[in-house]
Amino acid sequence: MLSPLRFEPAFAQPALPVAAASVIRYAAGEEIFAEGDSADHVYELVEGTVRTGRLLRDGRRQIDAFHFAGETFGFEAGEVRRTTAEAVSEVTVRIVRRRALSDLAARNGEVARQLYQLTISGLQRSQDHVLMLGRRSACERVAGLLLLLADRTGEAAFDLPMSRQDMADYLGLTIETVSRTLTGFLQEGLIALPTVRHVELLDREALEALCE
Amino acid sequence: MLSPLRFEPAFAQPALPVAAASVIRYAAGEEIFAEGDSADHVYELVEGTVRTGRLLRDGRRQIDAFHFAGETFGFEAGEVRRTTAEAVSEVTVRIVRRRALSDLAARNGEVARQLYQLTISGLQRSQDHVLMLGRRSACERVAGLLLLLADRTGEAAFDLPMSRQDMADYLGLTIETVSRTLTGFLQEGLIALPTVRHVELLDREALEALCE
DNA sequence: CGTGTTCTTGATGTTGATCAACAAGCGTGG
DNA sequence: CCACGCTTGTTGATCAACATCAAGAACACG
Numbered sequence: 001m002l003s004p005l006r007f008e009p010a011f012a013q014p015a016l017p018v019a020a021a022s023v024i025r026y027a028a029g030e031e032i033f034a035e036g037d038s039a040d041h042v043y044e045l046v047e048g049t050v051r052t053g054r055l056l057r058d059g060r061r062q063i064d065a066f067h068f069a070g071e072t073f074g075f076e077a078g079e080v081r082r083t084t085a086e087a088v089s090e091v092t093v094r095i096v097r098r099r100a101l102s103d104l105a106a107r108n109g110e111v112a113r114q115l116y117q118l119t120i121s122g123l124q125r126s127q128d129h130v131l132m133l134g135r136r137s138a139c140e141r142v143a144g145l146l147l148l149l150a151d152r153t154g155e156a157a158f159d160l161p162m163s164r165q166d167m168a169d170y171l172g173l174t175i176e177t178v179s180r181t182l183t184g185f186l187q188e189g190l191i192a193l194p195t196v197r198h199v200e201l202l203d204r205e206a207l208e209a210l211c212e
Numbered sequence: 213m214l215s216p217l218r219f220e221p222a223f224a225q226p227a228l229p230v231a232a233a234s235v236i237r238y239a240a241g242e243e244i245f246a247e248g249d250s251a252d253h254v255y256e257l258v259e260g261t262v263r264t265g266r267l268l269r270d271g272r273r274q275i276d277a278f279h280f281a282g283e284t285f286g287f288e289a290g291e292v293r294r295t296t297a298e299a300v301s302e303v304t305v306r307i308v309r310r311r312a313l314s315d316l317a318a319r320n321g322e323v324a325r326q327l328y329q330l331t332i333s334g335l336q337r338s339q340d341h342v343l344m345l346g347r348r349s350a351c352e353r354v355a356g357l358l359l360l361l362a363d364r365t366g367e368a369a370f371d372l373p374m375s376r377q378d379m380a381d382y383l384g385l386t387i388e389t390v391s392r393t394l395t396g397f398l399q400e401g402l403i404a405l406p407t408v409r410h411v412e413l414l415d416r417e418a419l420e421a422l423c424e
Numbered sequence: 425c426g427t428g429t430t431c432t433t434g435a436t437g438t439t440g441a442t443c444a445a446c447a448a449g450c451g452t453g454g
Numbered sequence: 455c456c457a458c459g460c461t462t463g464t465t466g467a468t469c470a471a472c473a474t475c476a477a478g479a480a481c482a483c484g
Contacts, residue, residue: 112328113314164431385440
């Protein structure tokens with residue numbers, strides 16, 4: 001069921017219009033780049049799921065975003081990575097030289113516009129995330145994540161690509177709270193959880209109501 | 213003490229390289245634009261402080277960012293505003309037609325690059341905000357905001373342009389918690405609070421340690 | 425099958441929210 | 455200049471949500 005470069009409506013993004021320096025596979029859990037690395041490539045995700053985020057010295061982790069097939073990641077303002085990217089599942093990426101892309105953008109206004117559009121929609125997702133973390137309860141956050149995942153597949157039933165720990169670190173919660181919230185939804189009949197990594201949304205309305 | 217177009221090192225951003233459609237003043241508390249408006253202008257803040265954020269239907273509010281003199285705001289991916297912008301203090305802004313700016317960017321690679329740089333640094337600040345809201349305690353959040361405000365003036369003593377409610381809505385806390393945390397810092401000798409709107413950082417080290 | 429990992433569930437603890445009262449600033453009008 | 459009311463901020467008491475700690479269950483993989 002490989003569908004490279006298929007663009008989901010909710011996340012439609014142009015592929016990077018530059019020849020890839022290379023195409024690489026990463027195993028689940030592998031690091032793609034780390035905080036402090038020099039940021040001379042950007043990535044286009046062909047298949048799989050990637051998480052980007054940061055780690056505090058005491059071990060607390062915050063995931064900024066999950067990235068799915070067709071999306072791009074690894075853009076930085078400066079020369080040095082401020083986030084770490086890891087493969088959540090088995091992953092294949094196209095790697096593009098940042099320099100090649102910025103050169104092209106300097107010559108081609110349309111490419112520059114796409115690049116701009118890409119980052120600004122990333123900014124908007126980050127703002128949604130801020131709202132979620134700043135002002136929403138655990139229930140609302142978990143519901144929000146489930147809806148986000150459902151929207152990108154377009155299906156009410158889908159596999160969770162990430163662990164409970166990943167969900168917790170994205171939502172600013174603990175695994176226990178995520179787990180309890182999911183079984184709460186289960187008991188209220190909002191979702192089914194046939195396996196630990198597969199969700200079906202039974203009452204989308206109710207879940208949406210939780211997110212307003 | 214007006215200093216239009218002075219760029220603080222920590223927030224150095226190019227002015228929008230387009231003739232302003234107009235220059236407008238807003239009184240403190242006035243709305244500059246609102247969620248749902250059509251997004252056909254961008255703004256350059258000449259003087260004062262602006263907050264951008266969102267409101268949930270039940271009244272919960274989340275401030276995405278504070279903007280200071282020299283900074284730009286009001287960029288949107290789509291045609292419709294997703295955030296509201298309000299004057300925190302008395303404010304003067306240059307208003308630029310979005311269309312004029314994007315036309316210029318399409319012709320001029322350097323302008324396009326600046327625009328890109330602007331949004332990507334906005335994205336990085338939003339990611340810092342996510343980390344703050346997702347994984348930091350109330351103390352750490354308040355310390356982080358104080359340091360952010362100190363950095364942009366370059367002084368250890370500064371006026372707080374915003375109310376406790378604004379601070380709370382930026383930090384994902386309540387006014388009571390912000391207030392208590394500040395008096396906590398006061399009692400530990402980390403700050404002085406000669407008036408309710410003026411802060412002096414007495415022990416910057418300790419505050420930085422709180423943010424790691 | 426065992427063994428290690430991930431997930432769930434339960435009991436308890438802590439942080440920050442909520443509710444309530446009071447204090448401090450601030451503008452207006454006497 | 456003070457009295458007044460109104461807004462904003464502080465402080466206290468209590469509560470609730472989520473974290474933490476601990477144990478067990480389910481699952482994955484050799």
